[in-house]
Amino acid sequence: MSESLRIVPQPMRRQVEEGLRAAIVNGRFAPGEHLPDRVLCDLFGASRSVVREAVRLLEAEGLVTVQPNRGPFVAHLSVQEAAQVYDVRGVLEALAGESFARHATDDERAELRAVWEDLARRGPTADREQLLSIKRRFYDVLLAGARNAYVARMLDQLLNRNMQLRATSLSDPGRLPWTIKELKRVVDAIDRRDPDETFVACREHVQRAADVALRLLATPPGRRDAEVRP
Amino acid sequence: MSESLRIVPQPMRRQVEEGLRAAIVNGRFAPGEHLPDRVLCDLFGASRSVVREAVRLLEAEGLVTVQPNRGPFVAHLSVQEAAQVYDVRGVLEALAGESFARHATDDERAELRAVWEDLARRGPTADREQLLSIKRRFYDVLLAGARNAYVARMLDQLLNRNMQLRATSLSDPGRLPWTIKELKRVVDAIDRRDPDETFVACREHVQRAADVALRLLATPPGRRDAEVRP
DNA sequence: ATTGTCAGATTGACTGACGATCGATTATAG
DNA sequence: CTATAATCGATCGTCAGTCAATCTGACAAT
CATH class of the missing domain: 1.10.10.10 (Winged helix-like DNA-binding domain superfamily/Winged helix DNA-binding domain)
Incomplete structure (x- = not known):
């Protein structure tokens, strides 16, 4: 390259x-x-x-x-629209993961796992900024290995839209452990060279994130519990 | 509406x-x-x-x-890029179909089937223009019932890209019977309210179309058989 | 043959200007 | 006092013209 x-x-x-x-x-x-x-x-x-x-x-x-x-x-992003964005993001990330499982080199697989380990190790003590950075890296490695510039482009656009959401209202405080677990499933599936499993693992991960985010969005931003059960 | x-x-x-x-x-x-x-x-x-x-x-x-x-x-669309576009289109159409199976009204389901029947009946004798029109209608109904403006937007963009392909080189002469069969599977799955089956049916349909189109693209545009086996 | 130079063409960016249109405010009529 | 009508300012849509920076291609020089 x-x-x-x-x-x-x-x-x-x-x-x-x-x-x-x-x-x-x-x-x-x-x-x-x-x-x-x-x-x-x-x-x-x-x-x-x-x-x-x-x-x-x-x-x-x-x-x-x-x-x-x-x-x-x-642009105004209503709750329904946000849900739609998450749906699209789900399948696109699933496609990226599936494609990664098919086409990535061994080095790329290793790097993806390394990033995940970074997340699992340093994640729980990291601040928002660092956390976002690690996640961002995960996506970058994933998209690079997916060999599909198109899906990368579209996901970039979608992530921008999502970040708009995130900035206006919500963060995901208690979700980190689940995120780690869900991504582990992705990484494992990739190591097993199982594109189908990778697909559903990615999609489910996004779906979970969407559920939490949308629930937060739906509750009017007054009383908002710290507890978030996925 | x-x-x-x-x-x-x-x-x-x-x-x-x-x-x-x-x-x-x-x-x-x-x-x-x-x-x-x-x-x-x-x-x-x-x-x-x-x-x-x-x-x-x-x-x-x-x-x-x-x-x-x-x-x-x-923009120049290389064969690899075309393949990527088809991949993305596959998951997006699959999402649209799945979403349709979940959210469409009975009227919309009936209309989709009607369009399919139109295709099956008049398709074999229709010319290029009419055929494109019927297919277009199928997509319109599908997207309308999918209740997801986002996926509609993105698919619109993708279809434009694909049409660029189609204009420069290829049509799909012998594929109509397979198209009809593949779309029947979609319509049937929808009638059975089976989102998962609809998903894979849609995705596979696009995949088949991609295979044919990409094979045509790959062969240098000299001797090009009329026969196209899917 | 490579390098250097120059002219023409094209882009990137800015400015000033004009009518058209929308929103709001005011004025008028009932 | 309410409701309609007229007015007005802000903003948009569009255009034309200017200027510097950059690219292209041709031609000349080494």
């Missing part, structure tokens, strides 16, 4: 695009909020053309919706 | 966007072809801003790739 060494200066448009995406995903802009291009212009110090082009991209990704003659709004 | 009757004049940008998409999907622009701003401007009679925004959308959809400082090119 040789990378091109070419340096290519990030165009202004990319910066706006990524900045705006980050702002939305991290919840700095509330869902439903209006984003007139004027304010985006002086927020990023860019001209209207660049801002509008960037907005188009995010529109296609589903992070903003553009109402005719009213401009861009931060 | 009441639609808003409000007429909203399609903005220029949409027209460019759809026109360009259609042109690419129908193969009027060859894969890899360069699309300078200038050309698109006088082709659609629009200004550069409009054209560039439209191009951004298609970029996010994956129909065009933009090389820095070189501009937009019609």
